[in-house]
Amino acid sequence: MRTVGKCLDHIRSMDGADAIEVVLVDNGSTDGTFAAMQEFCTANPTLWRAILETKPGNSAGRNTGVAASSGEVILFIDDDCYPDRGFASAWRTVFAQDPGLGFGSGRILPYDAQQSPLGCNTSTTTQILSSSTFVQRGFVQGSNMAFRRQCLTDAGMFDSRFGAGTPFAGEEWEVAVRASYAGWTGGYFPEPSVAHDHGRFDDEAFVRGHYYDIGAGAVYAKHLLTAHAPATVVEIARDIRRQIRKRAAVGPLFGGAVQYYSTMLRQARS
Template sequence: MIVKANQPLQRDRSTALGPAPAGPRPERAAPEVSFIICTRNRVAVLDACIKSVQAACRAHAGFAAELVVVDNGSSDRTAERLASIAAASEIPFTPVCEPRPGLAAARNAGLRRARGRVLVFVDDDCAVHRDYLRDLERHYASGEQWLIRGGRVELGDPRDLPFTIKRSWARERLTPDVHPGGFVLGCNMTMHRDVAARIGYFDERFGAGGPLRSAEDTDYLVRAMLLGIAVEYVPDMTIFHHHGRRDRKAIEKLHRDYSLGNGGLCLKHVRHAPWLLRHFYWAARGAFRELAGGPAFDRE
């Protein structure tokens, strides 16, 4: 059972989330957890992601869960497929249409519709480990709720290059001495609903499809830290990331997007988080080194 988060020390801003909305089945109590999946033109991989979440829910059936899947303006068969899944799903399933482009806008649409007390963000190219909910419940039953918590991200396909993963076996907390980017990955990020209400919605200038193309998750972590909210990585709560990047060209684009997002992050927060400048320098230096043929990834 999840313990309710303690009241924050400061009042929330105007961007706070409202109370959990009534779902399509109002006779059901609000679920313990909401999986929020954002997708755009990836119907081929979306099925595997949804099936993995459903399998995790069946494996831990006593822990009530729902799926909220946000279609971010897809032009393929995504809308039809989501309607079909919703009609047959034994787990509460809410398809959401968000035509405004951008991952941050899609995440916000998911936040507005999610009813769970714990919110779990999973990317559409990821598969959730069968024991994910068991691990999640254990961590959130510990009594400490006032934090953002992220889990292990394994490579889903050995043909993909080892980027956008995190394999550390150490449980750790984010500090200003560590660059927030990649400490907790947005493809496997969880928080109590009260934490999301305290931080507010994602900044829609950041993230894939937005003007700054990345870092909507990193911006969220920085905002959490500035509010005194802890950010924790745990070496379980595992997902498998099938990101599909297999050549230098794909990684170069990834670095360009990250550099733009990190630059915007520094400009936004430098007044209250000047330590970001140091991390931006080292991140840029590391990116140039990798593109010049140096270390290709974090071997942690």
């Protein structure tokens, strides 16, 4: 609830907001967030709606939002992100320029310089990712991302075993990997921009980073069981090298993989 009001204000202030379909999904909050969303939607009941999704996890919320929407291109932000005025129009331009583009992530600026930079991407350089490529961890961020509807359909939607509210982070990255191997190109585009007010400082960011690493291990474990397992092995090796260069622990990656396989075995036996 700390950031929801400001997030909604920024959505309302976007260029052409009155003509943009807005679907707000409350993923089981108990702090008045859903009421604030409902109040926001009264200003434009034709195009704006609030939905309550009681199944925990970002993926469940995202899938519900996609099902309730009608647009060809779907933009995602989190409730602690403040889109700039040209956010929607910038994404519209990006997708109009390339009909083969299936997914992308935009610039994520820190809202407060005192907060951890974890999860931010301030690059001003466009990057294009070819299809059938293993998407690098962190390339797609749920704080500012967009998918073509057909791309999500081809990929199979978000996996409800991943995302905040579940044991494993990384739902946006995981579906992007599947989208790439479904034949869609991806990209990073600096023009669509948000400010990320996550409220985490260094100690909290360390804990969050540990959760992300466990999720990464689970994502790798899932894709080791696919036809692109060789590419997955290569990407795991690259990720381990990046972790070592940062002097970060690699144990959580392996722990996440073990936890993912253990979960699958329990489900298979039940």
